[in-house]
Amino acid sequence: MRILVLFKIVPDLDLLQDKEWTIKNTLPVETAYVKKIINVYDESALELTLKMADHSINNKQQIELSAFTIGEPHADLFLKKLLALGFNNTYRVQCSADLRFNPYAIAYIITAFASQYGPYDLIAMGMQSSDGDNAKTALLVAEMLTWPCITGVTGFELRDLDLVAVRNINDQGLVEQLVHEPAVLAVGNAPCSLLRVPTLRDIKSAADQEIAIISLQSLGCDLKKLNRQNDTELESLNTVNNTRAGLVIEGTSAEEKARLLYEKHLKGWLSSR
Amino acid sequence: MKYKVIINACSPSYKARAEEILSFLQEHHLTSGNAAGYNEAIVFYAEEQKAEDIINRLPFKTFKMVRIKHYQPEIILTILQELEIGSPAQIYIFPGDSSGNELAVRFAWRLNGSSLVAVEKITIQDNALVGIKKVYSGNLRGAFIFNYKPYCFSLARGMSRFEADIPVEKKNYTFHDYSSKTISLQPHDYLESPKEEENKLEKSSFIIAAGRGTGNSMEISRLQNIARELGAELGVSRPVVMNAWAPLDQLLGASGAVVSPDICLTLAVSGSPPFYYGIEKSKTIIAVNHDEHAPILKAADIVIIDDYKKVIDTLIKLAADEKGA
Ligand SMILES: Cc1cc2nc3c(=O)[nH]c(=O)nc-3n(C[C@H](O)[C@H](O)[C@H](O)COP(=O)(O)OP(=O)(O)OC[C@H]3O[C@@H](n4cnc5c(N)ncnc54)[C@H](O)[C@@H]3O)c2cc1C
Ligand SMILES: Nc1ncnc2c1ncn2[C@@H]1O[C@H](COP(=O)(O)O)[C@@H](O)[C@H]1O
Numbered sequence: 001m002r003i004l005v006l007f008k009i010v011p012d013l014d015l016l017q018d019k020e021w022t023i024k025n026t027l028p029v030e031t032a033y034v035k036k037i038i039n040v041y042d043e044s045a046l047e048l049t050l051k052m053a054d055h056s057i058n059n060k061q062q063i064e065l066s067a068f069t070i071g072e073p074h075a076d077l078f079l080k081k082l083l084a085l086g087f088n089n090t091y092r093v094q095c096s097a098d099l100r101f102n103p104y105a106i107a108y109i110i111t112a113f114a115s116q117y118g119p120y121d122l123i124a125m126g127m128q129s130s131d132g133d134n135a136k137t138a139l140l141v142a143e144m145l146t147w148p149c150i151t152g153v154t155g156f157e158l159r160d161l162d163l164v165a166v167r168n169i170n171d172q173g174l175v176e177q178l179v180h181e182p183a184v185l186a187v188g189n190a191p192c193s194l195l196r197v198p199t200l201r202d203i204k205s206a207a208d209q210e211i212a213i214i215s216l217q218s219l220g221c222d223l224k225k226l227n228r229q230n231d232t233e234l235e236s237l238n239t240v241n242n243t244r245a246g247l248v249i250e251g252t253s254a255e256e257k258a259r260l261l262y263e264k265h266l267k268g269w270l271s272s273r
Numbered sequence: 274m275k276y277k278v279i280i281n282a283c284s285p286s287y288k289a290r291a292e293e294i295l296s297f298l299q300e301h302h303l304t305s306g307n308a309a310g311y312n313e314a315i316v317f318y319a320e321e322q323k324a325e326d327i328i329n330r331l332p333f334k335t336f337k338m339v340r341i342k343h344y345q346p347e348i349i350l351t352i353l354q355e356l357e358i359g360s361p362a363q364i365y366i367f368p369g370d371s372s373g374n375e376l377a378v379r380f381a382w383r384l385n386g387s388s389l390v391a392v393e394k395i396t397i398q399d400n401a402l403v404g405i406k407k408v409y410s411g412n413l414r415g416a417f418i419f420n421y422k423p424y425c426f427s428l429a430r431g432m433s434r435f436e437a438d439i440p441v442e443k444k445n446y447t448f449h450d451y452s453s454k455t456i457s458l459q460p461h462d463y464l465e466s467p468k469e470e471e472n473k474l475e476k477s478s479f480i481i482a483a484g485r486g487t488g489n490s491m492e493i494s495r496l497q498n499i500a501r502e503l504g505a506e507l508g509v510s511r512p513v514v515m516n517a518w519a520p521l522d523q524l525l526g527a528s529g530a531v532v533s534p535d536i537c538l539t540l541a542v543s544g545s546p547p548f549y550y551g552i553e554k555s556k557t558i559i560a561v562n563h564d565e566h567a568p569i570l571k572a573a574d575i576v577i578i579d580d581y582k583k584v585i586d587t588l589i590k591l592a593a594d595e596k597g598a
Contacts, residue, residue: 013410014545018568021412029409040511101408101415128528133408135390139378148347149379152371154521169521171284171370172344189528191517231387232417235403240414242549242572244558249575254583261559261584262591265575269536270592273478273504 001161001181002064002118005049005087006110006125006141007042009075011035013130021239028098029237031131036074041126044193045185048155049124050085051193056158063158064088066120070095070109076211084198084206091117091212097223100132101234105226107140112219114145120182122164127151127186138186150179152188274397275312276303276364279353279380280336281372282318282327283344285471289434290368295332296435297366297428301395315356319343319452328446332437339449346375352451354383361386361423364402369428381425389417391429411527411546431475431531431554472522474530479505479538482525482552485512486541486562486581493518496540499589508532510548525551540581544569561585 011034038046046067053063066089067082069075079090093113099105114120123145128135142149154174155167164179169188179185187193198206216223251257278294280287291314297303303312314336318327324338337356341348353376361384367373374390381388393414394405402424408415419426474480481500483493493513500507508525509518525532527547533554540561542548549572552558560573561581570576577584 013412014543016412018571021409029413101417130410131408133391133406133410135374136378136388139375140382143379143382149375151375169371170344171281171286171372173285174521189511189514189521189524191514191521194515231381231420232389232404233420234408235416235418237408238414238416240407240412240546242546242553244572244574246571246573247575248570249577254577254579255587257577257579258584258587259591261575261577262588265557265559266536266588267591267595270503271595 001062001121001158002066003049003052003122003124004066004068004114004118004120005042005046006068006123006137007046007078008039008069008126008129009036009071009078010039010130012037027234027237028100029131038078038195039126039129041128041187041189043126043195044190045124045126045153045187046082046085047193047195048153048187048190050196051155052157052164053086066091066117068110068113069093070099070106072096079211080206081198081203083209083211084202085196086202089212090209091214093214093216093219095216095223097227100129101134101232102227102230103132103134103136103140104230105221105223106137107144108226109216109219109221110137110141111144112221113214114141116219121162122181122183122185123147124153124156124185124187127153127188138184142184145182145184147182147184148179149184149186150177151186153185154188154190156185274363274402276366277312277357277362278314278333278366279373279376280314280316280331280368281344281349281370281376282316282323282331283341284370284372286370286475287316287327287368288330288332289471289475290370290373291332292434292436293369293428293432294366295437296433299435313337315339315353317341317344317349317352324448328444329441331444332435332439334439334443335445337447337449340452341454342452344372346372346379347456348451348454349376350379350383351456352454353380356449357384363422363424365423365425367425367427369430369432373427377425377427381423384423384425385421386423386425387419387421388424389419389426392426393429393432395426407527407546407550411550430527431533431551433554472530474506474508474523474525474532477506477532478535479503480508480525480532480534480536480552480555481505482508482510482537482539482542483513483519484510484540484542484548486543487513487518488541490516490518496585499585502589503592505538508551510542527551539569539573540585542569543567544572 011031070093152169367377389404392404402419527550537555558573560569
């Protein structure tokens with residue numbers, strides 16, 4: 001079984017302070033100096049795939065894991081780590097264009113890659129990226145490949161050669177279903193899916209494994225055309241203001257502050273309910 | 274512009290989602306001209322015995338009741354295509370939930386249109402539609418132009434609601450049975466069916482929100498009990514769920530529940546935008562955090578800068594004394 005995991009390297013937006021957003025009110029937002037991380041849902045997709053592979057070793061099923069990203073060379077550090085963690089192949093499509101708000105282009109490139117380097121049986125990815133916030137790519141990949149798509153995935157495991165048990169959360173609640181490949185799994189908030197850390201031995205043994213760098217051209221992708229065909233276009237950006245009164249309750253101890261909070265703001269309300 | 278609304282009544286929260294759409298339509302002056310067959314809703318439902326209840330509760334006048342076997346996006350998309358391909362509307366509005374997002378994007382793709390997910394507002398500029406939504410994890414708002422018709426979008430989660438009680442006799446609806454419809458892509462065999470419940474957090478008037486700073490699962494279960502004693506529901510931030518200290522249905526935020534209680538008391542939460550999204554509709558936000566630079570402090574109405582444990586322990590004691598008195 002061949003599994004492709006898609007991930008994106010993003011700035012860790014939790015590290016940015018309010019004021020940095022108010023002054024950067026330009027298009028596009030400059031985040032080059034912010035620490036990079038794997039997009040949170042993609043991190044879960046990578047870890048859930050490794051977990052699935054762990055289990056299938058016992059079942060002696062053949063699994064080939066590939067990791068794929070579109071972006072700049074700073075992603076290679078992460079791809080190296082994935083090789084150390086047991087991914088058989090890692091690919092990066094070299095692209096320095098800003099495609100944050102062009103999920104159509106991203107999906108198109110992914111599909112072009114999957115048809116040239118595939119066939120894959122399963123594509124696991126994140127349901128949303130933290131900077132683009134598009135929440136569209138996984139759905140577009142499924143549509144372009146005419147594959148089914150399961151969203152909000154929280155876990156999956158192999159049941160048989162072409163059968164995957166997938167847990168996901170949708171508007172009806174938590175669901176478990178058997179999915180015949182091929183399928184796109186769009187991973188959401190999946191508990192216990194922080195990406196594992198490779199051991200020194202893993203890192204050493206993966207040291208001479210190569211990352212395949214692919215050009216857009218070789219996939220038959222023309223950026224100008226992909227930008228023109230994007231179905232929506234970002235026109236302007238504005239800051240979000242969440243400021244409220246921020247009335248600080250002062251006191252000499254936590255207990256005193258709590259008492260003041262209770263007396264002034266909670267007691268009456270609690271008893272009137 | 275001619276528009277249609279799509280409702281997934283397989284979801285137990287369909288009424289709330291429909292009320293959000295109704296409020297959105299009103300804010301955008303889209304409710305006039307609600308003539309039969311023109312601006313209509315297409316309602317997907319699975320269980321025959323629920324049809325009457327859905328018809329009664331839906332806040333719409335003109336709609337199609339489309340019966341399917343069970344919620345499966347691929348089937349809904351195929352049916353929608355069959356129903357709409359001849360004379361599509363210019364705008365399709367989908368609810369602010371996961372099925373809404375999914376159907377909006379995939380339906381637009383199938384009709385060569387454009388899609389946007391989690392839209393808060395729309396405007397019409399030079400005959401083109403512009404949708405406004407949060408980007409950069411909720412740190413900014415972006416305005417997006419839709420390039421191709423039909424324009425399909427889902428609403429942002431937890432928008433304001435308008436409750437309308439429309440008498441059944443004023444409702445104009447037709448039935449369409451697609452329950453035996455199958456498609457060649459048949460990925461789903463359900464092993465475990467979902468429980469049919471609305472999220473408790475959405476209805477609560479008092480929410481205690483626990484963040485990563487609470488530290489471990491034992492502390493979260495202690496806070497579950499404290500919340501119960503105070504008559505509150507416990508919500509949590511993403512790290513709490515990711516560490517499996519609390520179940521997923523207690524998650525608050527852009528990817529969890531969006532709530533609007535009278536009081537939301539946050540404990541050891543930093544207040545990042547994706548979390549804040551879930552609580553920003555609270556009437557009063559009280560935040561306890563020991564870091565005076567935590568962003569939540571500016572975004573709250575009342576704050577205590579101190580150890581949350583000491584604060585909550587004192588609060589529960591005072592409330593117990595009050596009860597005993
Ligand atoms: C695409 C995307 C979607 C996301 N969706 C969501 C979502 O829906 N919901 C969500 O919650 N997050 C979401 N996140 C994650 C979000 O960005 C933050 O990482 C998260 O909300 C942080 O949670 P926290 O405040 O509990 O933890 P932290 O940011 O680690 O904050 C912990 C806080 O506790 C305080 N603290 C520690 N100990 C104490 C103590 N003893 N007393 C008082 N204060 C103390 C600290 O000062 C700190 O401010 C999303 C992220 C992305 C990228
Ligand atoms: N540059 C990229 N390279 C690889 N995968 C990506 C890229 N951008 C987005 N994705 C995938 O698409 C998902 C959804 O992104 P988005 O539609 O932008 O919110 C992400 O979680 C990733 O799995």
